[in-house]
Amino acid sequence: MLNGPLTLEAVESFFPDRSVTVEEQCDTLGLNPAQRHLFRKIHGLDVMRCDPGLDLYDLVLPAARGLLARTDPATIRYVVHARASQEVAPSTVDVAREFADRLGLSHATAFSLTDQNCASPLAAIDVVGELLRSEADPQARALVITGEKAFTRELKVFHNTFLAGDGAASCLVSRTGRGARIQSYVSETFGEFSDGMRMGSILNQRFADERPRIVREVLHKAVAQAGCSLDDIHLVLPTNPNVVLWDETARELGLPPGRIFTANVPRYSHCLSADLLINYVTLREEGRLEPGRKYLFFALGLGFTFAAMVFTEGEHQS
Known part of the structure; x- marks a missing residue:
């Protein structure tokens, strides 16, 4: 927190x-x-x-x-x-x-x-x-x-x-800069899935079944901590494993098309730990980060950790 x-x-x-x-x-x-x-x-x-x-x-x-x-x-x-x-x-x-x-x-x-x-x-x-x-x-x-x-x-x-x-x-x-103001941070790790890449079929299926609920809970905790709702989030900036994962997530959350930013998946694929900040830079360079609007970083880390961070964009940094 x-x-x-x-x-x-x-x-x-x-x-x-x-x-x-x-x-x-x-x-x-x-x-x-x-x-x-x-x-x-x-x-x-x-x-x-x-x-x-x-x-x-x-x-x-x-x-x-x-x-x-x-x-x-x-x-x-x-x-x-x-x-x-x-x-x-x-x-x-x-x-x-x-x-x-x-x-x-x-x-x-x-x-x-x-x-x-x-x-x-x-x-x-x-x-x-x-x-x-x-x-x-x-x-x-x-x-x-x-x-x-x-x-x-x-x-x-x-x-x-x-x-x-x-x-x-x-x-x-x-603590005092003029850029994006961090307003919340929520992280949940689920140790039962700690084998990550080496999970067997049973655990993989269990993870697939539980993922929608976990994502929903983490996102709602993050926006509540920031004093807003998911409707107030202009864009979600996620990690970039593939488009399917986030299309499914958007449907599960009832988000309209385009609310989760996936345009960098075909441009760069998954750059391991760097995706979130890469997506931020891309949106800034495209003029899509508007001062005063709320955005949300969302990361899914193998192991499995789900993390969300709400920020309000400030003055654009060159």
């Missing part, structure tokens, strides 16, 4: 130049024609950014550098890598510390946050909010970094549900 004022002061995203089609990625992964058809015709994927020659640092640091170019680095107290994968580098490498040092933020406290998979970015925003409230300086900021390389086949394609692409995003979080 949110315990005080918190703002997404600025958000940036980054993608490699190289693109591949769904069919090309399916061929690389050894998927069959039926799976290629599934991902394009049913799940709504088209192209994705994918550059095997790009390492983790090349992928995630450009967005963070873009943010630092227009703020005072000395105000950054925390650097957090919020990620979906438990391992993104050899165990001897402290990735978050390496990010901070390469960004010239050696003075900042750096750590990674995971175990909630693609819901980790919302948890990171909430955690740094608590840390910033402990700071005497009201101008103190945190840098939340998202993005990772899907380096195993298991991460690149999951149960005919998503194909992972390359994409990254970062945000500056503060």
